Amino acid sequence: xxxxxxxxxxxxxxxxxxxxxRRIIDNEFSEEYKVTLGVQIKKKMITLPDGRxxxxxxxxxxxxxxxxxxxxxxxxxxSHAFIYVFDLTREDTYKNLNQDLEYLxxxxxxxxxxxxxxxxxxxxxxxxxxxxKEQNIPFDCLTSAKMNKNVQxxxxxxxxxxxx
Amino acid sequence: xxxxxxxxxxxxLLLTEEKEFAxxxxxxxxxxxxxxxxxxxxxxxVDPIIDxxxxxxxxxIPKTLGPTITEALKxxxxxxxxxxxEALFPIIGKMIKKYIAHEMRLLSENINRKTKAAFxxxxxxxxxxxxxxxxxxxxxxxxDYAKPRLMQMFVIEKNSGILLADYSPLSDGTIDKExxxxxxxxxxxxxxxxxxxxxxxxxxxxYELYTIHIQNFYSYYxxxxxxxxxxxxxxxxxxxxxxxxxxxxISNKELKNSALxxxxxxxxxxxxxx
Numbered sequence: 001x002x003x004x005x006x007x008x009x010x011x012x013x014x015x016x017x018x019x020x021x022r023r024i025i026d027n028e029f030s031e032e033y034k035v036t037l038g039v040q041i042k043k044k045m046i047t048l049p050d051g052r053x054x055x056x057x058x059x060x061x062x063x064x065x066x067x068x069x070x071x072x073x074x075x076x077x078x079s080h081a082f083i084y085v086f087d088l089t090r091e092d093t094y095k096n097l098n099q100d101l102e103y104l105x106x107x108x109x110x111x112x113x114x115x116x117x118x119x120x121x122x123x124x125x126x127x128x129x130x131x132x133k134e135q136n137i138p139f140d141c142l143t144s145a146k147m148n149k150n151v152q153x154x155x156x157x158x159x160x161x162x163x164x
Numbered sequence: 165x166x167x168x169x170x171x172x173x174x175x176x177l178l179l180t181e182e183k184e185f186a187x188x189x190x191x192x193x194x195x196x197x198x199x200x201x202x203x204x205x206x207x208x209x210v211d212p213i214i215d216x217x218x219x220x221x222x223x224x225i226p227k228t229l230g231p232t233i234t235e236a237l238k239x240x241x242x243x244x245x246x247x248x249x250e251a252l253f254p255i256i257g258k259m260i261k262k263y264i265a266h267e268m269r270l271l272s273e274n275i276n277r278k279t280k281a282a283f284x285x286x287x288x289x290x291x292x293x294x295x296x297x298x299x300x301x302x303x304x305x306x307x308d309y310a311k312p313r314l315m316q317m318f319v320i321e322k323n324s325g326i327l328l329a330d331y332s333p334l335s336d337g338t339i340d341k342e343x344x345x346x347x348x349x350x351x352x353x354x355x356x357x358x359x360x361x362x363x364x365x366x367x368x369x370x371y372e373l374y375t376i377h378i379q380n381f382y383s384y385y386x387x388x389x390x391x392x393x394x395x396x397x398x399x400x401x402x403x404x405x406x407x408x409x410x411x412x413x414i415s416n417k418e419l420k421n422s423a424l425x426x427x428x429x430x431x432x433x434x435x436x437x438x
Contacts, residue, residue, distance in 0.1 A: 002422075004342065006324040038354060041325070041346035057326065057346050074353030078323025 002045075004055040005162045006078055010071055011085035012093040013063035016118040019145035020085060021060040024155050029146050036062045039075055046159040054159045068100040076104075080162055081112040086139075088117045088128050094137050101138070112161060116154065120144040276300065312398045315374070316389040317433055318345055319414075319425065325349030328384060329418075329425035331433055348387055352378065370394075379406045384419070386410075405433070 064070035086094035327345035369376040375394040
């Protein structure tokens with residue numbers, strides 16, 4: 001029997017949520033920036049290491065301009081995981097990360113919350129890791145949707161975690 | 165030496181250059197007349213060849229220039245899709261309208277002809293019904309055709325939009341049911357949020373010839389896609405059937421076992437909803 005899990009992608013405007021979404025669903029990337037209005041939903045079938053299939057229903061939400069509390073609540077209800085995406089080149093997209101993650105874990109109990117720093121191709125990996133550590137910014141993965149770096153691995157790991 | 169001879173010698177001495185010039189001009193004129201004469205001759209031989217080549221060129225335009233022109237047109241259409249659609253929409257709309265009107269007229273005539281020709285108890289009953297209602301038999305049959313039909317039914321977890329079970333009396337289409345379930349939930353959530361109606365739920369979506377009937381329960385909702393005329397009477401019957409199904413068939417066991425749930429849904433809604 002196929003497992004189905006709802007995974008919501010969150011974050012500020014222009015951090016690359018839709019780029020990650022397109023990369024994992026269609027393995028595509030576009031330089032053209034189009035603002036997501038409302039939400040778009042697609043499905044990604046992931047084969048787990050034990051051979052089972054997991055149907056990941058991804059909700060790519062429109063970006064918020066301030067905090068994650070601005071995201072439409074009804075989109076977050078019933079989620080199995082949140083992916084909070086921030087832009088490694090824009091500090092304003094991760095300066096409230098701790099508060100945002102706290103809000104999510106407090107209000108949506110038992111929902112896995114992951115933080116992803118995107119646009120790794122535009123920064124020096126060592127330097128940004130040091131900077132994030134210094135600023136006490138937690139992250140689960142640093143990705144580049146453009147270069148397809150760490151994206152597939154991140155979603156495979158998330159699928160395994162959700163299937164447990 | 166006579167005077168005449170002397171004059172000739174003098175002429176030769178004085179006019180040598182002019183004579184040479186005159187001779188050269190005469191020579192050039194002769195050459196030019198030859199060329200003109202030759203061209204006329206030449207054209208007799210060359211013109212048919214050129215005509216053939218031109219004809220061949222015209223014939224081969226679709227092969228040689230066709231792909232380039234097609235490619236250029238495709239590119240142009242691709243780059244200005246909105247403009248093309250905008251321009252074609254009214255034309256296509258009128259064509260479809262005319263076509264449908266024509267086909268409906270043919271269908272109605274065909275039905276009338278057949279019903280006149282055939283005799284059976286069913287036909288007799290229909291004839292009586294038509295007379296009693298004051299309409300033609302054809303119109304009565306057409307209204308029967310427009311009767312509502314269940315096209316697809318989804319049982320969806322309320323907040324997550326995860327598909328719990330689905331049933332369609334038609335063969336499985338190409339639509340991704342899980343994505344449809346997600347999108348329906350997103351639309352529903354959006355509408356319910358946007359109008360801040362408290363605990364009110366979205367119950368109906370109309371889309372051209374289809375109606376999506378939504379019936380809400382505590383942790384899930386049922387979405388039934390209906391084609392044809394969705395009347396109040398049909399709505400009531402459908403609601404009752406869904407309530408009946410929920411009451412007798414949906415428990416925690418079904419909600420956790422998608423395959424079993426789908427099987428029960430199929431069994432319950434296999435017959436036409438009247």
